[in-house]
Amino acid sequence: MKSTVPFIATLLALTSFLRAADGPIKVGEYASLTGKEATFGQSSHKGIVMAFEEINAAGGVLGRKLELVSEDNQTKPGESATVAKKLITRDKVVALIGEVSSGRSLEAGPIAQAAKIPMIAPAATNPKVTEIGNYVFRVCFIDPFQGTVMAKFAQTDLKAKKVAIISSVSNAYSVGLAKFFRETFTKGGGTVAVEQKYSEGDKDFRAQLTAVKAAGVDAVFVPGYYTESALIVRQARDLGIKVPFIGGDGWESDKLLEIGGDALNGCFYSTHFSPENKDAGVTAFVKKFKARWNNENPDAFAALGYDAAYVLADAIKRAGTTDGAKLRDALAATKDFAGASGITTIDKDRNATKGATIIAIANGKLAFNKTVAP
Incomplete structure (x- = not known):
């Protein structure tokens, strides 16, 4: 009697394949949800x-839900990798969205690249992130642009001629942003005292x-994350340092x-x-976000997460498949995509060409100052 085992195994495999083809499209997200x-x-x-909720309500992508x-x-070093x-090998995701932090994106990027799974970083601004390989993308501007914007803002808007820089030695984002700010500021005739x-x-x-106080500077650039940056400004005011402090999108929170309070009045940051x-x-x-999240006002990272999801969905639709290589090519071809954070065009290095927004802090509140075009 001929064995039916191979036939059954083939049938089960075929059924599994058909279910996967008709089932949801799994997308992985890694993020600092705690810590x-x-x-x-x-x-x-x-x-x-x-x-994702909006896309699915509109029928999903390729006839499938996301x-x-x-x-x-957990904001822990090494955990992103x-x-x-896990997301790639166990959950079988077709793409990754992450991370806001450049350091954590640099940890996970090589994993995505090796597996040929496209990864879109919502807000990782360090240039090295997309240099990992051709499967790594971002929907935000990069630090050479952000550093240039803030250096020119210090010179043109704040009339600063002499500045100080306080940066984190253990943060790739901070190190890179300090470098680009320094280069632009000194090239423009300023002095980093x-x-x-x-x-x-x-x-x-x-x-x-x-x-810093002894140097008698006109402004202080702090390209760090919000916790340390706010503490630095508070302690500066306690020491009698009254000049403006300026930062990058790491201040966005x-x-x-809450941490810096009124000490932050007169400060600025790019986002x-x-x-x-x-x-x-x-x-x-903003209207949709507030309706969905209990009247909460969205920040830059909410807008960039939203745009990263839509850019990915658009690429899957244009690719007509979730195949990694074809999806990668579709992402690379993204042009003039209108989103919450502006128009996204992916350049040859898989970076987004985007403008920057300057935020001013006055009377204990954040206020839109201006937009700087790329």
């Missing part, structure tokens, strides 16, 4: 969730600030004002988006 920088991941996560598989890296491996360093998690910055921008696309996004 020291949880507001970054929570914001981008809300944007991604909202985008399914978000989220993993929390671990969860990226003093540079001071700190490590992530530090809480006492009085030694660095004492050196509702916790910034990707402001809910106060009266652009029609921005106002529509």
Whole structure:
């Protein structure tokens, strides 16, 4: 009697394949949902969730629903690589969305590249992220542009001739942004009088600030994340340093004002988006976001998470498949995609060409200052 085992095995495999083809399209997200920088991941996560809900309500992509598989890296070094491996090997996701942090994106990027799974970073601005390989993309501007914008803002708007830089030695984002700011500021005729360093998690910055005060600068550039940056400004005011402090998109968090309070008045930072921008696309996004998330105002990372999800869905639709190589090619061909954070065009290096928004802090509130074109 002829065995039916091979036939049954083939039938089961075929059934499994058909189910996968008709089932949801799994997309992985790795983010800092808890831990020291949880507001970054929570914001981008809300944007991604909202985008997926809208896409699915409109019929999904290729006739299939999108399914978000989220993993929390807990803001811990090394954890992003671990969860990226799980999402790819165990959950069989077709793409990754992550991360807001450049450092954590640099951890997971090589995993995605090796597996030939496209990865879209919502807000990782360090140039090295997309240099990992041709499967790694981003929907935000990069630090050479952001550093240039803030250096020119310091010189033109703040009339600063002499500045100090306080940066983190243990943060790839901070190191890179400090470098690009320094190069542009000095090229424009300014002087960086003093540079001071700190490590992530530090809480006492009085030694660095004492050196800054002695230098008699016109402004201080702090390209760090919101916790340390807010503490630095508070302690600077306690030491009698009254000049403006300026930063990058790492300051973007509702916790910034909670930690820094009125000490932050007169400070500025660059970011990707402001809910106060009266652009029609921005106002529509803000209205939908507030309706979905209990009247919460979206920040830049919510907008970029939302845009990353939509750029991915658009690429899957244009590719006509979730095949990694074809999806990669479709992402690389993204042009003039209108989203919450502006128009996204992916360049030859898989970076987005985008403008920057300057936020001013006054009377304990964040205020839209201006937009700087790329």
